[in-house]
Amino acid sequence: MTVIRALGLRKTYGGTVALDGIDLEIGEGRIVGLLGPNGAGKSTALQAILGLTPHEGELRVLGRDPWRERGPLMQDVCFIADVALLPRWMKVRQTLDYMSGVHPRFDRSRAEALLARTSVRLGARIRELSKGMVTQLHLALIMAVDAKLLVLDEPTLGLDLLYRKRFFDTLLGDYVDQVRTIVVSTHDLYEVQNILTDVVVLDRGRVALSATVEEMEARFAELTVTPDRQEAAQALGPLSARTAFGRTVMIFDRVDRERLSALGEVRTPGLHDLFLGLMARRPAEESAA
Amino acid sequence: MSHDVSSRFAWIRTLLWLVRRELWEHPAVYLAPAAVAVFASLAQFASSLSTGDGRRDATLAGAEGSVPFAVHYQISIGVLVITSLLVGALYCLEALQGERRDRSILFWKSMPVSDLQTVLSKLAIPALVMPMVVLTLAVSMNLLMVALQSLAWIMTGYDPRELWSRLDLVWLWAALCYGLPFIALWYAPLWGWLLLVSAWARRAALLWALAPFAAFLIMEHMVLAHSHIHWALERWLGGGVIQPYTIGGDGRSWIDGPADLQPWRLPTLPQLWVGLAAAALLIVLSVRVRRARAPN
Numbered sequence: 001m002t003v004i005r006a007l008g009l010r011k012t013y014g015g016t017v018a019l020d021g022i023d024l025e026i027g028e029g030r031i032v033g034l035l036g037p038n039g040a041g042k043s044t045a046l047q048a049i050l051g052l053t054p055h056e057g058e059l060r061v062l063g064r065d066p067w068r069e070r071g072p073l074m075q076d077v078c079f080i081a082d083v084a085l086l087p088r089w090m091k092v093r094q095t096l097d098y099m100s101g102v103h104p105r106f107d108r109s110r111a112e113a114l115l116a117r118t119s120v121r122l123g124a125r126i127r128e129l130s131k132g133m134v135t136q137l138h139l140a141l142i143m144a145v146d147a148k149l150l151v152l153d154e155p156t157l158g159l160d161l162l163y164r165k166r167f168f169d170t171l172l173g174d175y176v177d178q179v180r181t182i183v184v185s186t187h188d189l190y191e192v193q194n195i196l197t198d199v200v201v202l203d204r205g206r207v208a209l210s211a212t213v214e215e216m217e218a219r220f221a222e223l224t225v226t227p228d229r230q231e232a233a234q235a236l237g238p239l240s241a242r243t244a245f246g247r248t249v250m251i252f253d254r255v256d257r258e259r260l261s262a263l264g265e266v267r268t269p270g271l272h273d274l275f276l277g278l279m280a281r282r283p284a285e286e287s288a289a
Numbered sequence: 290m291s292h293d294v295s296s297r298f299a300w301i302r303t304l305l306w307l308v309r310r311e312l313w314e315h316p317a318v319y320l321a322p323a324a325v326a327v328f329a330s331l332a333q334f335a336s337s338l339s340t341g342d343g344r345r346d347a348t349l350a351g352a353e354g355s356v357p358f359a360v361h362y363q364i365s366i367g368v369l370v371i372t373s374l375l376v377g378a379l380y381c382l383e384a385l386q387g388e389r390r391d392r393s394i395l396f397w398k399s400m401p402v403s404d405l406q407t408v409l410s411k412l413a414i415p416a417l418v419m420p421m422v423v424l425t426l427a428v429s430m431n432l433l434m435v436a437l438q439s440l441a442w443i444m445t446g447y448d449p450r451e452l453w454s455r456l457d458l459v460w461l462w463a464a465l466c467y468g469l470p471f472i473a474l475w476y477a478p479l480w481g482w483l484l485l486v487s488a489w490a491r492r493a494a495l496l497w498a499l500a501p502f503a504a505f506l507i508m509e510h511m512v513l514a515h516s517h518i519h520w521a522l523e524r525w526l527g528g529g530v531i532q533p534y535t536i537g538g539d540g541r542s543w544i545d546g547p548a549d550l551q552p553w554r555l556p557t558l559p560q561l562w563v564g565l566a567a568a569a570l571l572i573v574l575s576v577r578v579r580r581a582r583a584p585n
Contacts, residue, residue, distance in 0.1 A: 047583075052398060054581065070580075071403030079399050087393035089314055101306030102400050104299070138396075 001028045003149055003181045004049060008057035011044050018044040020205035021057065026198070028148075029178045033192055034185040035275055036202035042185040045202065046153045049183070050079050062148060075105060078142040079151040086134055088127040092120055099141060111144035114174070132163035139167060143175050150175070152184040156191070164188055168195070193271035201278055209278060220277075221257055222269035223250045229263045236260070240280035251277035303402060307410030308418065314387075315380055318414055319422045325372045326430035329365040333434045336361070337441035349451060358455050362434060366427045366465060370530070373423045374476065377415030381483035382494040384411040385579055389491075392584040404580040408484060408572060415480045420469040427465055431458050460547065468533035471555050475529040478564045481571025488578040525560065532558065 006024040010017075019041045026032055034042050048055040051070030059066060064073045086095065092115070099106040115122070118136045126134060135155065142150065156164040168191045176182070176195060186192055199216060201209040211219065225233045225248050234241070236259065238250035251269050252260060260266045269277065312318060348358065385408070388394040397407065435456065439449035483498055490497040502522070509518050524531075532538040536549050538558075544550065555561070 050399075052395075053583070070398065071401055071406070074399060074401040077399075081395040081399070082392060085392045085395050087314070087388075087396060088391060094313055098306065098310055099400070101309070102303045102402055104401070 002026070002060075003028055003030075003062060004183070005060045006045075006049075006057065007059075009045065009048060009059055010056040011041075011048060011053065017205050019048070019055070022202070022205075022207055024200065024207070024210070026181060026183065028181055030197050031176065031182045031195055032184070032198040032200055033189075033196040033271070034183055034200050034202065035189070035271075036185075036208070037279060039204075040202040041205040042202055043153055046079075046081070046151055046183070046185060050077065050081070050151055052081075075103070076148040077151065078145050078147040078149070079153070080135075080138055080142060080155045081151075081153045082157070086126050086138055088125075090126050091122075092124050092126065092129075092137060093122045095126075095137070095141060096122070099145075103145060105146040106141075107144045107146065111140050114140035114143055114170075132159050135159060135163060135167060136170075139170060143170070148179070148181065150180060150182045152182070152186070154186055155184070156186065156188055164191055168192060171195075189270075189272040189275060196271070199271070201275070203279075216274070217268050219254055220269055220274055221252045221255060221260055222267045222273060223252060223260045223264050224248070224267075225250065225264040233260075233263050238277075240277035249273075300406070304406055304410055304413075307402065307406060308413050311384075311410060311414050312418070315383075315414070318376060318380060318418065319426075321376045322369055322372050322419075322422055322426050325369060326365070326426045326433075329368060330430055330433045330437055333361050333365065334437035334441055337438045338445065345447065358452055359457065359461065362431055362456065362458065362461055365430060365434065366461060367530075369423055369427055369430065370469075370472065373419045374415075374472075374529075377419050377476075377480065378483055380414055381411070381480050382487050382498060384414070385484060385488040385575065386490060386492075386494050389582060389584045394582075394584055404576045408488075408576045408579060411484060412477075412480055412572060416473045416477060420473045424462075424465060424469060428462055431461065463547070464534070464544070464550070467550055467552065468530070471533045471561075472529045475532070475561060475564060477568035478571060481568040481575065485571050485575045485578065488575045488582060525564075528560065 002025055004024060004026040006022055009019055009022040009024070011019040022041075022045060024045075034045065036042050044053065047053040048059055049061055049066060051061075051066030051068075051073060054067050061073060062076050066073055090098075096108055096111055099111075100108045112122075115137065118133065118140070120129060120133050120137050120140075126137070129137065139155075156167050159167070168188070171182075172195050184192060184196075196213055198212050199209065200207060220239075223233060223238075227246065227248070230248050233248070233250055236252060236255050238252050241248055241250045243249075251274060257266055388397060435453070435458070438452060442449045442452055483494075486498040487494050506519050506522070510516060527540070528538075531540045533555060534544055536542050536544055537551070538554065
């Protein structure tokens with residue numbers, strides 16, 4: 001089943017093009033990392049998917065038009081659009097009461113069980129909680145919803161390392177299964193790289209890369225070369241090259257691994273290095289254009 | 290069919306939860322009128338203690354020009370109604386702007402709640418909840434006032450039964466029940482306008498709400514050199530109270546008993562229906578604006 005299907009998704013703010021005709025198809029059970037530099041259009045794409053902003057082009061989420069049917073769509077979709085945005089005047093208990101009241105798929109006892117593992121007290125007001133605790137609360141609320149699609153837009157921005165790790169550990173340990181689809185946009189590539197099944201990289205409003213993790217492993221290779229073989233490696237056209245401790249590490253796209261292994265040590269690049277590698281291509285493209 | 294009924298039930302259930310949510314966030318909706326009610330009761334008590342014997346004796350004797358004992362009760366209800374209108378206006382100005390200011394709109398919009406339900410729940414506060422708050426508080430306040438005034442009479446050596454025989458509280462409350470639904474409907478365009486401004490304005494909602502009228506009135510006086518719109522606006526502002534509570538809605542003599550009530554006249558006022566149509570339009574616009582608005 002297709003959870004998200006976008007065809008020629010486009011969005012402009014005044015004269016600025018935020019999304020420049022995106023095609024996207026995300027199936028059930030996929031965990032998609034939506035990556036890209038600031039201003040690439042990640043948030044705009046997620047806002048369109050969540051029905052928070054009108055758009056041009058075709059977009060269906062769980063078979064619905066999110067802009068026209070946001071209310072009913074939200075029975076099956078959960079999102080954290082920003083850290084620490086729960087209403088500050090509310091008490092923790094009120095958030096549980098409220099969601100029990102309006103959300104047919106909210107399981108209060110599950111939320112309470114998740115909260116019991118944190119230091120968030122039910123009687124506390126949200127304004128009294130730290131940013132990390134608000135995020136824990138929001139995550140507990142969302143994980144207690146039996147949703148088909150979870151959208152996370154920079155859910156850990158501004159949190160310290162410990163809370164960031166705990167956030168993704170909780171998500172991974174208790175939420176991820178074969179049925180739920182997750183789309184997450186984040187700069188925490190180290191934290192998410194082991195849970196993703198797919199990666200979509202946006203750049204200046206366009207899809208720069210859309211691939212499954214398996215496809216990426218087959219496609220991209222990281223080569224560590226010694227200085228004497230550097231020229232030969234350069235001739236194969238790496239995406240990027242960086243030098244550390246006298247060795248040069250290069251990332252290649254669609255270059256035969258056997259040819260590379262003759263030049264040095266070959267590995268599958270981490271998401272972080274791959275992302276930097278892809279972005280390193282940008283100035284070259286711009287000067288060529 | 291049964292699905293239809295259950296989904297309609299769910300729709301209303303959600304709406305009730307949204308209204309409850311509004312009361313959590315804005316307790317001033319009932320606390321402010323409650324504070325006024327307590328203050329009015331205490332003021333009444335203080336006044337009963339200090340009223341000179343002469344004045345009270347004159348009233349008991351039915352002397353000419355004496356003040357009926359029910360007057361304070363009427364005034365306190367009137368103050369309560371006006372307080373609720375002011376609180377309702379301030380509430381509406383904040384209702385759709387606050388959620389964008391603190392970005393919590395992103396949380397509210399992550400719920401399976403439509404923009405129409407949200408705006409209707411906010412309209413329900415001044416149009417439905419506040420009239421009920423006023424009625425409840427008016428009855429409680431009047432009972433408290435009677436108790437305190439009776440105490441004051443006993444303390445100053447008067448027989449409180451004389452007071453009770455001269456107070457017709459049931460009539461006051463009946464008159465309040467008669468006027469409150471009309472007041473709620475009459476001011477519906479006001480709530481609609483304030484909600485629209487609240488949904489639209491990034492800040493200074495009060496200013497945006499008043500500015501168009503101020504500009505229009507100044508223009509009318511200076512350029513067109515007449516004041517028809519000025520007077521129409523003023524008649525409308527007072528109309529919510531003048532129509533039900535003056536005889537024939539003439540704005541000159543207050544109603545004095547059940548015989549003066551004209552329940553059939555109020556629903557036939559064309560201004561009421563024009564106002565309701567305007568309110569419906571303003572609410573539809575508020576829903577559309579709220580749907581498209583991002584956090585500030």
